[in-house]
Amino acid sequence: MSIPIWSSDEFDSPVSPHIEPAYFDKDLDAWVLSRYEDVLAAFRSSALNIESKRPRTAEEDEGMNRMRAEAREALSPAQLREWSEVIVPLIEARLQALPQGRAVDLLDSYLRPNCLDLAALVTEIDPQDAMRLQALARPVSAATAEPYDPVLRAESKSVMPQLEVCFHGKAESLRESGFVALSHTLPCMLANACHALLQSPRQWMLLHREPGLAEQAVEELMRYAGLSRFLGRQAVDDLILGGASIRKGDRLILRIIAANHDPARFTDPNELDIHRRGAGHLTFGAGLHACVGANLLRMASVAMIRPLVATFSSAVLAEPITWQGGSRFQFPVHLPVMLRKDVVSST
Ligand code: HEM
Structure with a gap:
């Protein structure tokens, strides 16, 4: 199978994501869905599941249900408030240290260290170990950004055992996978x-x-600049979706960024509009497999973005952006910006 790439789904693409009815792509050997209503229906369909080499056993399904229930409990609103109270002062201190009038890398000086503090807090590791584990986890993050590269996959697999022994949190999703998501994926999404x-x-x-x-x-x-370009599914039963007759065993690719820019669902989808209400984006998935960390990600995003924009009245890119990552997601190598506070008149 070739690597799924739609250049119109790239962040700096001059053209908007191309939305079209479901079709079968021979090169990808998969159905491709890009309309919002089709992607949402796919997330909700019990005839589709996450791709796997062999059918899942009842025990594995049971284990996934347990993991989700455990995560819901571990990420209760009260717990999120508690974590927020710890990280907000740390974020504030980092914000005060950001310079005005000269370029600063927002990714390395603000987003990444804040996300690392949160990752250490949530996964209950010793903060002294956080940077070492973040470096160790880099290949896992690289393989998530480009899941079709066998070299990256092998590197990721080889570091997992070293990572696994370092995390002992009660909930499975708040161990090594949660650490990678918070210390690597979250700063990419926020960048x-x-x-x-x-x-x-x-x-x-x-x-x-x-x-x-x-x-x-x-x-x-999250709708406008959400991270994952696509997610995969496999049919466990025959079904009709978006007019396509999908057979048991067929693979599907759900183009998330395209669906998030579907004009049939969002007015002026290619405009960023902070006053937009009830967006219902698909950046964290939907249905049974929706991201269990979504509310934690929301809390963290607000905790970092609100004080940044409240403190600085404007910011401009100091240099053009270079992108890195892979077919699944891309993010800036650096985010060099010049920040400005309002000039308060003394008269
Ligand atoms: C920026 C960071 C993250 C993004 C963009 C993200 C996005 C997503 C998406 C799109 C899905 C749906 C996958 C699918 O339907 O195939 C998902 C599932 C999941 N996410 Fe996240 N996620 C992030 C961080 C996290 C964090 C921090 C945690 C843990 C606290 C987490 C735990 C999970 C789990 C356990 C699932 C699988 C749920 C299931 O299969 O039932 N994610 N995530």
């Missing part, structure tokens, strides 16, 4: 969100004036 705001100075300014809109703005940023 894309900040890049989107940098490209829309008016939206940055509106949010600066009304930081109370941060929660709504984060949802819109």
Whole structure:
């Protein structure tokens, strides 16, 4: 199977994602879904499951259900509030250290260290170990960004045993996989969100004036600049979806970024609009397999984006962006910005 690439789904693409009816792609050997309603129906269909080499056993399904229930409990609203109270002062201190009037890398000086603090807190590791484990986890993150590269896959597999022995949290999803997601994937997603705001100075300014809109703005940023381009599924039964007759065993590719820009679902989908309400984006999936960490990601995103835009009235890119990553997701190598606070008149 070739690597699924739609250049229109790239963040700096001059053309909007191309949305089309479901079709079978011979090269990819998979059905391709890009319309919002088709992708949502696929997430909700009991005839589709996450791809696997062999059918899942009842015990494996049971284990997944247990993992989800455990994660829901471990990520209760009260727990999220508690973590937020710990990280907000750390974020604030880092924010105060950001310079004005000269370029600073928002990714390395703000997003990554804040995400690492959160990852250490949530996975209950010794903060002294956090940087070492973040470096160790790099191949896992690289293989997530490009799942079709066998070399990256092998490197990722080889570091997993070393990572696994370092995490002992009660909930399985808050051990090594949660650490990788928070210390590597989250800063990538937030870098894309900040890049989107940098490209829309008016939206940055509106949010600066009304930081109370941060929660709504984060949802819109997740829709507009959400991370994963696609997710895979496999049919466990015959089904009809979006007019396509899909047979048991067929593979499907769900184009998430395309669905999040479907004009049939979102008015002016290629505009970033922090006032947009009820977005219902698919960045964290939907249905049975939706991301169990979604509310933690929302809390963390608001905790980092709100004070940033509230403190600085504007920000501009100091240099053009270079992108890295792979077919699944891409993110800026660096995010060099010049930040400005409002000049308060003394008269
Ligand atoms: C920026 C970071 C993250 C992004 C973009 C993300 C995105 C997603 C998406 C799109 C899915 C759906 C997969 C599918 O339907 O095939 C998913 C599933 C999942 N996520 Fe996340 N996630 C992130 C971070 C996290 C974190 C921090 C955790 C743990 C606390 C987590 C735990 C999970 C789990 C356990 C599933 C599988 C749920 C299932 O199969 O039932 N994720 N994630």
